[in-house]
């Protein structure tokens with residue numbers, strides 16, 4: 001066993017942990033980053049599957065995500081826009097395929113009117129919510145008591161409108177059933193992206209990608225840290241007192257003045273704390289859980305849908321794959337589609353054999369793009385639910401009432417232990433941008449403490 005001494009030990013080499021480590025280094029503090037996996041990046045993972053480069057985890061950057069944009073620029077990475085020329089596709093309750101352009105789904109004028117009105121209401125509410133302190137809104141308790149589903153049903157009885165409104169924060173973002181989280185949680189999601197309308201606008205929320213893959217962000221951040229990133233070393237225990245911490249893996253013991261837990265909150269309990277974490281954290285952490293979505297990749301010899309005048313952007317709250325996009329790599333002749341299967345649909349699919357699952361998903365994609373979608377050259381499902389060191393996708397959210405009850409202590413340090421990850425972010429919540437913001441925040445808090 002090796003024994004190491006550092007100012008700060010960072011647990012987790014995702015975007016949050018690696019950002020914090022670099023910031024601390026810049027401020028003159030010594031760091032070590034312990035990573036459970038044999039790679040860095042966590043939920044960022046660009047891999048080559050059967051000859052195709054795929055973004056198995058996070059990939060898109062939106063225009064409001066300044067922290068991530070600054071990092072991408074600082075690392076000298078290039079970005080490119082998602083292909084979006086042509087018509088989008090929407091499938092309604094009758095299964096008919098409708099082409100459209102712009103943000104509004106091609107629904108009946110009556111349904112369109114309801115969607116527009118409720119969207120306006122949601123934008124007004126989200127504008128009042130500070131994403132860093134949603135619990136501080138005067139109506140936070142009230143909004144955390146009603147489910148997203150129940151609130152939508154209070155606004156209208158138009159089922160198609162409800163399904164389309166529910167979609168943006170539910171199926172597409174928190175990836176939990178709409179009865180499983182509150183209106184307040186939904187408003188946090190919207191406020192963290194600037195507005196509810198931003199979330200609905202695919203051209204905004206899924207704007208840019210990084211040439212060569214977004215995992216380069218953590219890879220390059222780790223490169224700057226050199227030997228101070230230790231892979232394949234899950235932290236098993238953490239002893240702590242006001243004087244500092246001792247983090248232990250199967251091979252290494254690290255003594256430090258401060259620790260940063262830079263991973264999903266559902267994994268805090270994988271670490272044995274001595275003394276135990278305080279009552280408040282024990283309680284709080286139990287009320288956060290991961291959503292669940294399967295990201296599906298299908299690569300074809302060419303982007304055949306473009307020949308039909310389609311952009312590749314497709315939505316339907318009635319389809320197994322509720323959204324899908326052209327995800328062709330920069331400069332690639334082949335065409336890639338990415339589809340998503342969320343919450344209970346994802347549960348149901350994993351009851352099936354791999355062959356049946358593939359058939360069902362490709363069948364759903366073929367409803368949007370035609371029969372050619374059924375025969376990709378490369379097919380792959382990102383299943384983050386079976387990843388021990390993540391346990392779901394995209395990120396964590398509170399159960400009913402949890403955000404108002406516990407939110408204010410989400411980022412509160414416990415003695416020398418600080419918490420940072422995208423799941424705890426305000427602006428950029430659940431996104432890489434939020435992970436970077438949290439990494440910067442805890443680094444500055446520790447630098448301040450270290451100076452006094």
Ligand code: FAD
Nearest residue numbers: 012014015016036042043058059060235263421422431432
């Ligand atoms: P993580 O990336 O989870 O990093 C935590 C690290 O800690 C991991 O490497 C883990 O192995 C390690 N770890 C855990 N426990 C221990 C331990 N005990 N000891 C040592 N190490 C430990 N975001 C976007 O902005 N745009 C997108 O398009 C997007 N799409 C997504 C698609 C998918 C399929 C997924 C899964 C996520 C997506 N996200 C997207 C979300 C984004 O990827 C995450 O929010 C972000 O990467 C989280 O970074 P993090 O550093 O907070 O946590």
